[in-house]
Amino acid sequence: MGATRKSTLKAGNLRSGAGNQPATASRTINPAPKKGKLDSKTIKRAVDQVISSRTGKKPA
């Protein structure tokens, strides 16, 4: 589990300020997911559902 954005915020963690972001809003290397981590089964199921709704074919 990643640490919170605020607590990991160090100069070295910030990749690029892009010149327009306040430091506290910048991305960190390992920001914590807002929701639970997606597992590959969930992703495969989602992909199968969306593709089968487009193609009308059942997933293999």
Add this chain to the structure above:
Amino acid sequence: MAARGYASNVFINCPFDDAYLALRNAIVFAVFDCGFTPRCALEENNGGDVRFTKIQRLIANSKFGIHDISRTGPDAATGLPRFNMPLELGVFIGARHFGDETQQRKNCLILDFEPYRYQAFISDIAGNDIQSHENNPERAIGHVRNWLNDASGRKTIPGGRDIVRRYRLFRQELPNLCAKAHVTVDELMYNDYSRFVSAWLKANER
């Protein structure tokens, strides 16, 4: 000895800010669709690992590297430019020059948003393959495809237009994919996005 997957790994050295996200997502898609594996510092979530050690490991384990040096402007907070990406490019070039036989086979693509701009701030890299994406994700896809096609010598890499066509379809379906997985597009972390791309390409094989 080469690390597992070395010849297929593509180290991605690019800005991590939101303004660059559309380009990064397109590059990751293109790398996967060309049959390679993108490797990025964002993929590892180990707070105990020293960041630069992690980056060096990723570079050592990747034959190919994409380095975007477009972020040269001063940071709003500090007034200073950030040098992480040129530094990592230097490590990559250094590995190729000073490394063993495996490392000497490294090959990299350098991206900027404007042609020849690099000559004003990092002229020592003249002679390398430097391409301009003009902040256009589809142009970046074309550059990645053409470079991987030349650098790898593989005969299986699809054309740039076909990758762009598939990328547009993937982008169109991504909100639905996310909805089925109970997440929103803006919540996707790097690894989540990569898994969606990989699974989608696998299910949509040519």
